[in-house]
Amino acid sequence: MEPGGAIVVDARGLGKRYGQKVAVSAVDLAIPRGAFYGLVGPNGAGKTTLIRMMVGLLRPDSGTVAVLGQPVWPEPAGVKDRVGVLPDDLRLFERLTGQELLTYLGLLRDLPRDTVDERTTALLATLGLTDDASTLVADYSTGMRKKVALAAALLHAPHVLFLDEPFESVDPISARVITEVLDTYRHRGGTVVFSSHVMDTVERLCDHVTILAAGAVVRSGTLDDVRGGKRLDDAFADAVGTPLDAAGELDWLRA
Amino acid sequence: MSADLLRLARLGARMRWTITRNSLRRRGRALFVLTLVASSIGAMAGFVTFAGSALMDPDPRRAVLLFGFTMGLVAWMFGPLLMGGTDETVDPAPLALLPLRRRQLAAVMAGSAATSPATVAVAVALLGAFTAGAGGGVISAAVALVTVAALFVGGLGASRSLASLMGLANRTRRGRDLSVVVVSLTGVALWAVSQSAGPLIQSGAASADSTLLAVLAALPPGWAARALLHCHDGNPLAAAPWAAATVGVAILLVVAWARLAGRLLIGGATRVPNRRSIRTQQQIWPRATSATTACLAKEWCYQWRSPMRRTQTIIGVALSVGFPVLQVLPIPDPPPAMVYTALAGLLFSANNAFNVVGFDSPSLWLEFSARGGVRREQLVARLVTYGAGTVVGLVAAGVVVCAVSGNWSELPPYLLLTPTGVLCLMGVGALVSATAPLSAVDGDNPFKRPVGATGCGYAITVMGAMAGLGVLLAPAVVGAILLDGAWRYLPVVASLGWGWAVWRVGTRAAVRRLNERGVDLLAELSPRLAS
Numbered sequence: 001m002e003p004g005g006a007i008v009v010d011a012r013g014l015g016k017r018y019g020q021k022v023a024v025s026a027v028d029l030a031i032p033r034g035a036f037y038g039l040v041g042p043n044g045a046g047k048t049t050l051i052r053m054m055v056g057l058l059r060p061d062s063g064t065v066a067v068l069g070q071p072v073w074p075e076p077a078g079v080k081d082r083v084g085v086l087p088d089d090l091r092l093f094e095r096l097t098g099q100e101l102l103t104y105l106g107l108l109r110d111l112p113r114d115t116v117d118e119r120t121t122a123l124l125a126t127l128g129l130t131d132d133a134s135t136l137v138a139d140y141s142t143g144m145r146k147k148v149a150l151a152a153a154l155l156h157a158p159h160v161l162f163l164d165e166p167f168e169s170v171d172p173i174s175a176r177v178i179t180e181v182l183d184t185y186r187h188r189g190g191t192v193v194f195s196s197h198v199m200d201t202v203e204r205l206c207d208h209v210t211i212l213a214a215g216a217v218v219r220s221g222t223l224d225d226v227r228g229g230k231r232l233d234d235a236f237a238d239a240v241g242t243p244l245d246a247a248g249e250l251d252w253l254r255a
Numbered sequence: 256m257s258a259d260l261l262r263l264a265r266l267g268a269r270m271r272w273t274i275t276r277n278s279l280r281r282r283g284r285a286l287f288v289l290t291l292v293a294s295s296i297g298a299m300a301g302f303v304t305f306a307g308s309a310l311m312d313p314d315p316r317r318a319v320l321l322f323g324f325t326m327g328l329v330a331w332m333f334g335p336l337l338m339g340g341t342d343e344t345v346d347p348a349p350l351a352l353l354p355l356r357r358r359q360l361a362a363v364m365a366g367s368a369a370t371s372p373a374t375v376a377v378a379v380a381l382l383g384a385f386t387a388g389a390g391g392g393v394i395s396a397a398v399a400l401v402t403v404a405a406l407f408v409g410g411l412g413a414s415r416s417l418a419s420l421m422g423l424a425n426r427t428r429r430g431r432d433l434s435v436v437v438v439s440l441t442g443v444a445l446w447a448v449s450q451s452a453g454p455l456i457q458s459g460a461a462s463a464d465s466t467l468l469a470v471l472a473a474l475p476p477g478w479a480a481r482a483l484l485h486c487h488d489g490n491p492l493a494a495a496p497w498a499a500a501t502v503g504v505a506i507l508l509v510v511a512w513a514r515l516a517g518r519l520l521i522g523g524a525t526r527v528p529n530r531r532s533i534r535t536q537q538q539i540w541p542r543a544t545s546a547t548t549a550c551l552a553k554e555w556c557y558q559w560r561s562p563m564r565r566t567q568t569i570i571g572v573a574l575s576v577g578f579p580v581l582q583v584l585p586i587p588d589p590p591p592a593m594v595y596t597a598l599a600g601l602l603f604s605a606n607n608a609f610n611v612v613g614f615d616s617p618s619l620w621l622e623f624s625a626r627g628g629v630r631r632e633q634l635v636a637r638l639v640t641y642g643a644g645t646v647v648g649l650v651a652a653g654v655v656v657c658a659v660s661g662n663w664s665e666l667p668p669y670l671l672l673t674p675t676g677v678l679c680l681m682g683v684g685a686l687v688s689a690t691a692p693l694s695a696v697d698g699d700n701p702f703k704r705p706v707g708a709t710g711c712g713y714a715i716t717v718m719g720a721m722a723g724l725g726v727l728l729a730p731a732v733v734g735a736i737l738l739d740g741a742w743r744y745l746p747v748v749a750s751l752g753w754g755w756a757v758w759r760v761g762t763r764a765a766v767r768r769l770n771e772r773g774v775d776l777l778a779e780l781s782p783r784l785a786s
Binding site (some may be wrong): 055057058059075077078079080081085087091092093095096097100104105107108109110136152153164 | 259260263266269270273274277278281348349350351352353354355356359363520521
């Protein structure tokens with residue numbers, strides 16, 4: 001039986017083109033409640049485009065997507081109070097401090113001031129940003145920006161969390177903290193959908209995986225189904241294919 | 256407006272105030288004081304001008320209101336873009352993840368937009384206009400108040416609509432280039448109109464039938480002026496239709512702003528290389544068989560691909576053409592030598608030449624890291640690429656000036672002089688940019704000012720370099736103007752050698768200077784890369 005027994009994200013025939021290039025082609029996804037769902041694929045496979053369409057940041061050319069039973073399009077504002085998103089391109093107000101950013105975003109979400117303050121303090125502490133709470137976002141490192149954006153995604157205690165490459169540019173300690181936060185969130189009933197290139201992380205965290213290549217789903221299912229008895233990176237290489245004799249062209253490369 | 260929308264507007268205002276406060280703190284107290292003083296002066300000047308128009312005769316009063324409202328609106332729309340970019344609250348992208356519907360988003364952005372020193376200054380100035388229109392009785396005062404409020408809201412809507420439109424345009428290469436051209440030419444036009452403000456108002460005093468004033472009266476800011484003029488005369492009935500029209504336009508502009516801001520929230524086009532750029536790349540790279548040609552090929556490709564580089568070139572060409580034309584236009588019978596004013600285009604390309612190290616400093620960083628110094632070919636290739644853009648601007652400016660003045664006799668010596676001008680500019684520019692470099696970062700906003708300026712030191716260096724450029728070119732220009740017939744070609748041709756010498760000395764000294772300061776200089780220009 002699927003965790004939670006219900007589908008929280010239901011995408012059918014999602015497609016998107018950029019000019020001549022097909023970014024995502026007729027993708028079907030059914031993400032169960034309480035899942036830790038990994039989207040993996042080579043660079044340019046369409047992971048980011050797919051996530052952006054599912055959270056209402058990019059209008060699909062074709063197909064439908066519903067989150068918690070509510071269609072995302074044509075009015076994406078309806079689902080945004082129930083999902084948290086960590087996008088790949090972090091567009092933040094650069095001239096606010098980390099604390100101010102979270103406070104304003106919480107208040108704009110119509111959370112009570114006390115709740116916002118309490119959660120902001122807790123999130124900054126958990127993510128190791130307390131000492132930099134008064135630093136402008138413009139002065140944050142890439143990892144710190146990612147952490148404050150994750151805090152913003154968690155602030156309203158969403159039902160579903162979409163994370164695009166959450167561990168990229170994050171130091172190992174912070175990555176461990178983020179993993180613990182996500183794990184706790186999942187055990188309290190939340191659903192996590194995240195994209196990553198790091199197969200070890202996906203294998204360790206996820207119970208469901210979808211492999212995308214050239215905008216299409218190559219394999220999808222539970223982690224064990226997708227692995228088929230192998231390690232995930234081997235299954236991934238089998239699914240998307242690797243160049244034969246990858247180092248063969250580099251005979252000249254010697255010290 | 257519902258309580259929810261009011262709450263969101265208040266939050267937007269508070270957030271904008273926090274951003275402004277943080278920005279000013281970061282840049283220093285002096286800038287904060289300067290901003291306040293400039294806004295206060297602008298507000299008071301606007302207030303006094305508009306309020307004082309009530310004491311004027313009808314014709315100059317009409318001219319002041321028509322001219323003031325139109326110019327004020329255009330300045331409000333284009334000023335932020337020309338002065339170094341709009342503030343970060345224009346783009347609602349950071350709000351994209353929030354569950355805000357269009358009206359809610361508009362409320363947040365309206366609150367944010369209304370909270371800036373410039374907006375407050377406009378409001379104070381318009382209060383003066385209200386004072387001018389409110390003298391015709393209670394009903395007239397009410398109509399005047401509605402008109403002024405609508406003009407304010409409409410101006411805000413127009414300003415933000417344009418900024419949002421720019422945000423959308425900047426998502427594509429073509430849109431970005433087009434917006435740069437439009438804003439640059441608007442800047443030239445604003446400058447020209449500001450120069451002729453006095454004579455226009457005087458001519459308005461002399462003749463109420465001025466064509467320009469008639470045109471201004473037919474435009475939306477003119478409708479508000481008409482309403483206020485009728486209010487001043489105590490004729491609210493005649494003012495009402497114009498006031499209603501102003502309100503209507505304000506509503507339309509606010510709706511346009513909300514719609515455009517909404518479109519900014521949804522992901523737009525992704526930059527996909529077009530066929531032409533791919534073809535250009537394929538044609539250029541196979542021909543690069545040496546360090547020199549590889550450097551040139553790289554610069555040429557980068558000229559197409561770097562938004563900052565394209566923007567600088569477009570601005571240089573647009574201003575090079577626009578400025579001399581504006582010098583020629585007011586003169587009834589311009590002399591043939593007026594074509595040499597087109598050399599002023601060199602000043603508009605100076606921003607490129609004097610920042611030649613700062614632009615694309617990462618590639619110099621790589622060059623330095625790879626071989627322990629900067630290759631002269633690398634710098635020369637960049638200068639040549641910039642120089643090509645400058646030549647285009649100078650030639651176009653010369654041709655346009657001749658066309659406007661109707662006198663082509665001085666065009667050949669002028670054209671022959673342009674290589675000298677460019678060689679001198681690039682030689683001096685190489686030295687300036689290696690001595691007082693200014694880093695420039697490619698970003699989303701093509702009008703964003705470069706970062707890392709060394710303040711007054713840089714400004715003094717630039718002014719000194721421009722003066723030096725004038726001294727270097729003056730003998731050739733003066734000689735060409737003073738001599739007659741074929742003799743005028745003598746100083747022009749001779750100056751080519753002089754230009755070549757300046758170029759050689761400048762580029763060699765610049766490379767030497769770069770390698771002396773080495774990695775520290777490049778780290779200063781590309782701190783992220785260095786770290």
